[in-house]
Amino acid sequence: MNDKEIVDMILTFFHNESSEDFHLRQMAVIPEMHREEFKEISEERIKSRDAVDAEIVENLQNGDFSAVEGDVWQELLMRDRLDLVDEESIIYRKLCYGFLRARREANRRASMEDKLDFNANFQDPLFDPDRSIEEIVRLFRLSTGIIPNEDYCENAPASQATSSKQAPEQRNGQRSGIKPTVTELFEKWCRFQSVAIKTATDFETQIKRFCDLVGDRPVDEITSDDIIYFRDEVEKLPVRMTHKQRKMGTKELISSLEGREEIPRLKPQTVKNKSLAAISAVLGFAVKERILNENVAQRIGVRKPKEHEKEVKGLFFSSDRLQMILNSPVFSEGFRPLGGAGETAFWVPMICMFTGARLTEVCGLEIADVGCEKGVDYFFIRHNKTRDLKSDSTIRKIPIHSKLLAWGFKDYLETQRKAGQDRVFEKVNAEGPSISSAWSAWWSRYLRKKIGILDPRVNFHSFRHTVRRELLDKEVRESIVDAILGHSNGNVSERYGRDEDGLSYSMQRLKPAIEALTYEHVDFSRLQKPKYKTARKR
């Protein structure tokens, strides 16, 4: 079940709750002759709605979903998805969290209608009917990790907020001596640390593995020997598991691979960044919450990688390989495969070749992110409705290379504008873990199978390495290269002399640097320029 389906269920529940309230109010209609009585009843109702609201806020703060769990079950039953009823799963908790928000908004609106205000604004943007479903999904993603949004955590210090479902002695292990288990603490960590959904999901996998191997024990019983055992066992897991392997228990999987030395295993860096990071984050959280005195996972390291395991660094595209790309069907024959998302297949690689931008930065461009300053057309890489950026330091304006303009990029933009699109590449699926996941998958296959570049060190990111190398070869100042690529150079001086958009260099300063990307040893003559029907000037 993806986030869109989850949001769909939440909205359905919101409408059911709202219409139920409407019927209740209809039943309570009081004839005009009893207006005074109605006033008293109405005041009582308003008071009770305030109490309901306060209760929901408390539930959201405490992560207590018991009030809506029955509704979630019923909705899952209706959709024949009872397999998702697992209190430990993120999907289930997201549903519960969304249902609570739905109930709160329905209650708020009913409260306003009790006061005869039938045009009140939606306080929770999740239920605002003027927003598109994509926008709502996006808002929901931003507000979860499954963590309640700040709006719903008002005045709730993390150290005070604990699950009301737990017995009091469990709520504060420090006082009672009974500590929460690893999974209980992980759930709490998710709620209070504002982690991204993907990170929470990734860490959930690691915590499940830990429990498979070591057991879901109270956190104070976890020793450094347990962590070392966990680390050593996880290192035996294979990379890129099959579905069958994913369904196996961790211990069962490891024992099934005994003696199979030829199978590639997780690299020490992955064990460190994911497996140890997950358990360390949870135990570290326990220390912050004063449940533990020490994080026993903190100082457990990983072995140094063997020579053959050392990381394969990303490579730039040589002139020969750029030529292979340009000679391929998308660029020389106007081929537009479905997976390449129409014109995206042509423009995104070309834009990255002449800007060095990251794939998601370009895939997520909106029409409003393309502008013109003192005669210089530019891409404005910034946070927008379609996607977030890696960090604020990547916000930047990049002049558009004259080659892109000559090939008709502005004509393409005009067709998008006339079609009423907000996005420049609206066919790139915005669903999935990141906006460009599916497109990236297509490009990777196209690069290997159609173009024939098989070297694993070369991938889409190689455009970025290529631009950096080309600019440095042309002796463009490193700080300008960083400004174009959106790298933070960490200098304190970099924070000074910025304009209102936070940018260090003017378009006039950056334009010559971008035009230095000439790729002299690449032949562009076979490139088939896209053609667009645009209104001709009379």
Next chain:
DNA sequence: GTGATGGTTGGTACAGTGTC
């Protein structure tokens, strides 16, 4: 300056789906 931590992004294997 360095290492730990938290988080994002892109590549790839695999299963599912559609088309012929």
Next chain:
DNA sequence: GACACTGTACCAACCATCAC
């Protein structure tokens, strides 16, 4: 049934921030 294409989960690389 073969093949092409798509969606998803997971891995690995990378980046930013913070504490020391």
